[in-house]
Amino acid sequence: MTAKTFEEIAQGSVQVVCGGSAGSGFHLLDPKLVVTNQHVLDAGSGGEIVVSTETGDNSKARAIVSSPADKYDFAVLELSKKLAGKRTVFQPGSGVPDRGADVVFAGFPHGITDLLVQRACVAGPFGTLGFHIDGSVNGGNSGGPVVRLEDSLVVGIVTQRRFFFDKELRELAKQSADLTEHVNTIRMGGGSMVMMGVNFAELVGVVAAAFDLLVRTMQVNAGVGIGMAYNINWVMEGCRAAGLC
Numbered sequence: 001m002t003a004k005t006f007e008e009i010a011q012g013s014v015q016v017v018c019g020g021s022a023g024s025g026f027h028l029l030d031p032k033l034v035v036t037n038q039h040v041l042d043a044g045s046g047g048e049i050v051v052s053t054e055t056g057d058n059s060k061a062r063a064i065v066s067s068p069a070d071k072y073d074f075a076v077l078e079l080s081k082k083l084a085g086k087r088t089v090f091q092p093g094s095g096v097p098d099r100g101a102d103v104v105f106a107g108f109p110h111g112i113t114d115l116l117v118q119r120a121c122v123a124g125p126f127g128t129l130g131f132h133i134d135g136s137v138n139g140g141n142s143g144g145p146v147v148r149l150e151d152s153l154v155v156g157i158v159t160q161r162r163f164f165f166d167k168e169l170r171e172l173a174k175q176s177a178d179l180t181e182h183v184n185t186i187r188m189g190g191g192s193m194v195m196m197g198v199n200f201a202e203l204v205g206v207v208a209a210a211f212d213l214l215v216r217t218m219q220v221n222a223g224v225g226i227g228m229a230y231n232i233n234w235v236m237e238g239c240r241a242a243g244l245c
Helices: 003-011 038-042 166-188 200-221 232-241
Strands: 013-018 021-028 030-036 049-052 058-066 075-079 102-107 116-126 130-133 145-148 153-161 227-231
Touching (some): 003 013, 003 102, 003 116, 013 030, 013 038, 021 102, 021 153, 030 038, 038 058, 038 075, 058 232, 075 232, 102 153, 116 227, 130 153, 153 232, 166 200, 227 232
Antiparallel strands (some): 013 021, 013 049, 021 030, 030 075, 049 058, 058 075, 102 116, 102 145, 130 227, 145 153
16 A cells, blocks of 8 residues: 555545535546445435536536435436546446455545545445445545555445434434424414413524534534445446446
């Protein structure tokens, strides 16, 4: 492993922004093709897709091949123009990397504009979809490459991080938002929610804002050092079916 290897991986990695959603991605097979997760695009609600390098160069993009987020969760983007500078175009590795294999993953955690390249190892299989890595994967890393150090081939896509009770937190957040909306509807209709000097409309607003901050803080900072990567083979199957390779 050398600094050159890390730099080459950085030169093949990009940030993918769609609407209000930010994730990561990487060049595959061709400098005008970028792979990311479909859930990065879904979270952007169909907004404009922009792909950027860590130096700030960017290009609009469109999805040309994809798989649903609840299946293999990948999207292949075509750039409207080539990105400036020396770009690494990754080639796919075949098979699932062995437990203990040294890998490197790259991306833009938390949506920051700084590209981070991190070392990890394969901790074990992730069902039939891919494998676990013992790296600190965070929101914003989704869609980044997992590169096997042995041969510098991309073997997976960072797709999830192990965050316990995330589903339950999202459900509570939805209930809080629904309650806030209900209170606001009553206030707009001229209704009163004051009892014994306590304005319950304001109280609900404060509680909802506090809960929203708590959820966002936990989602950003809670990390147990376990990430899940989907195998690059699923992307390659989609590319072959679309005639891209």
